Amino acid sequence: MKNLKKFAALGLSAAMVLSLAACGSGTKNTTTDTTAAGTEEAAKTEAAGDTEAAGDKAAAGGDVDKSQKLIIYTNSGSNGRDAWLKEKAGTAGYNVEVVQIQGGDLANRIIAEKNNPQADMVFGLNSIEYEKLKTESVLDQWEPSWAGDVDMTLGDKDGYYYPIVIQPLVNMMNADLQNPPKDYTDLVNPEWKDQYTILNFGGGTGKTILASLLVRYRDDNGEYGISDEGWDFVKNWIQNGHMEVQGEDYVGNAISGTVPITEMWGSGVLQNQTERDYKFQIMVPEVGVPYVTEQMAMITGSKKRDLAVDFANWFGSADVQAEWMNQFGTIPCQPKAVEEAPADIKEFMDQVHPQDMDWAFVAANIDQWVEKCELEFLQ
Structure with missing residues (x-):
């Protein structure tokens, strides 16, 4: 328990x-x-x-x-x-x-x-x-x-x-992916170019995961409270990845290996595993994942x-x-x-742990963060 x-x-x-x-x-x-x-x-x-x-x-x-x-x-x-x-x-x-x-x-x-x-x-x-x-x-x-x-x-x-x-927010990955990334910081490497789907920042999952990355680089003297290193990292993360396209089956892309990594909310992972009869790998950084x-x-x-x-x-x-x-x-x-949770939910719960985040800091800055990323980093 x-x-x-x-x-x-x-x-x-x-x-x-x-x-x-x-x-x-x-x-x-x-x-x-x-x-x-x-x-x-x-x-x-x-x-x-x-x-x-x-x-x-x-x-x-x-x-x-x-x-x-x-x-x-x-x-x-x-x-x-x-x-x-x-x-x-x-x-x-x-x-x-x-x-x-x-x-x-x-x-x-x-x-x-x-x-x-x-x-x-x-x-x-x-x-x-x-x-x-x-x-x-x-x-x-x-x-x-x-x-x-x-x-x-x-x-x-x-x-x-x-x-x-x-809801814990994670990256779920193709089951056969070899040497999978352990953290978002791995994704900016050339080997993962266009191999991960970033959900759009108009939705809650994409926006929250973006915030979870930026708070790692907090600098009260930086632009919108983020250091230059943080903005450089997020720019590289966005431009090295595949931004979600309206209407695409990004879950299917992860299963087929076309784009083998995608962001997903916790219940979405479990539901897709059941409906598609498929077991994903889950990326859980050492710092944890954001919970909503x-x-x-x-x-x-x-x-x-x-x-x-x-x-x-x-x-x-x-x-x-x-x-x-x-x-x-x-x-x-x-x-x-929760006491009635089935085995797959208990297994998922054992895999993840929460990232320590200052949500008041996020609340004060998230709109400016999203606007900057959409105007300056999206290609």
Whole structure:
């Protein structure tokens, strides 16, 4: 059980995290993002017929009306998660629309809709993105029934968002790759030219891994807090690698050996191993890998607040999170759910360990880091 305790004890080391892992774009496994126009039209139709009955019933101590459509934004709906959640929620009596939006764009989408919110709740983002949303006053305070079950050092002390899933971010590699790299610092060598896929920096995985490299070269007198050596390294890492191309099957490329190394979030590794009947090698630098924590929150302006909280109570419960884990290889924040982890998840948990990162420093600089890399280093 040592491996389970290791994840349960992440505490503050994972409390401040970047955009969620399970939000890579481009792989053929990834569900296509719902278009903004389609989502807005659906939301407006629902809003027109909404009577706020759910809120009235809940305030009076009655049951909420689960037949009302609940619109949920997430960056953790890829690889069939959105369809599974909709079906599973349906069996519990909920009528949900799950809208998958890439992590780097999701918070901006919610802020853009501040004066005309289209969704009722959001899950999958993390502390830094939620802190932006708090600043913009687009989240409501709330408390799920399971708040006392999870480690709230991973969540928000002010009660705006609550933790549900932990995601380690790694490089997974072709099983037959000889003398595989042990660290990102190896990848800048000529032998690995175009042999590793870097996920785009608009998504949470790519952005977080970029941050995990830059923090190794912190220099408070350097540009955006990074030394010249750090910027040179990241430039070489980007230009020596293969940047993700929209629509490509980068997981398949790793399996075939076309591009034998790719970035991936933890549950993506486990799910792809199961679905493709393939066992990847995992690169785990001595310094560790970045961990992110998926969170759940309520969007200000929703007329279905009580229904959304009721759904969150159900989705974040130990039983449902155990099912979510078994279906998609996630690592739940619910201790009772973690106790039921299958062998492959326990094995993965034993392989990885968290990188020590100053997430407050990351939060203060990540936007400038991404902008510099995109403008100066991408070819």
